[in-house]
Amino acid sequence: MITIQIPQQSELIIKHIVCDFNGTLATAGKVSSKTINLLTSLSLKHDVKVHVLTADTFGTVHQQFAQSAINVHLVSKLNGTIDKADFIKQLGVENCVAIGNGNNDIEMLRLAKIGICLMGEEGCATKTLVASDIVVANINDAISLLDNPLSLKATLRP
Template identity: 45%
Template sequence: MFDFEIPNYKVLEIDKLVFDYNGTLACDGIPVSGVKEKLDKLAIDFEIYVLTADTFGTVKKELKDVDVEIVIVDKKNGTKFKENFIQDLNKDSVIAVGNGNNDTLMLARASLGILILGLEGAATESLLKSDLIVRNINDVLDILLNPKRLVASLRK
């Protein structure tokens, strides 16, 4: 958990991290190098959820040894499913990370929404609803492991 103020922006009291899988943690169903190890480090201090429609059918195999909870989303309305999931977790205690159109409401609803550009790019609508844009997932995970970096980026 971390608890601190970003001057003139907001106070964060975060104990949950929610990630989209494909396009965010993984490319073509395979986790980006370094992701699993960093998720395990973050799991010491946070509850971690991975939300996915599991397009490639690999998430359970690929993350079987990682300390995360995998949640398969409704393939017909993943956008609303993800938003409701954030709301049910207590949105004020959540950082959400994604890149796709179906992440738009999740990023907007979370206390802090982080969009990654990643290997698949990012949906414009999700970009506009996020608080922070980062180049790739490992940069996001490094920021979460060193959260004072959020202060440097987001203070006003």
């Protein structure tokens, strides 16, 4: 788990990293091998579970993560926002980081202890940006931030 003590807040204990797929991890349904390796390394180094939530628009998600320990969960194409929020609640919002960029990620970013919005190649929805705690340029920057809790602490301190 990732443990962070932020001044004037209770200790954060992160056990789950929940990511949107398209626009967040993937562009046009494809994830770079570098990103998969970084997520796998983060999971092993910090003993956190990485979950990918997607309606799988391009039908590629299972193939992309077939050789990894990353957990893939399909959400409804019509109710993805609700499905993602419910998933975060089931894991325990206090122990989750959520990463996304689209309108259907807003609620999971709001609910998670830390919500990270990324701009990425596909940009981000402005309402998602406002709902987040942190904004980064791309997924690899988000992973790097989580891999370095002191950087995360510096970003979130009052």
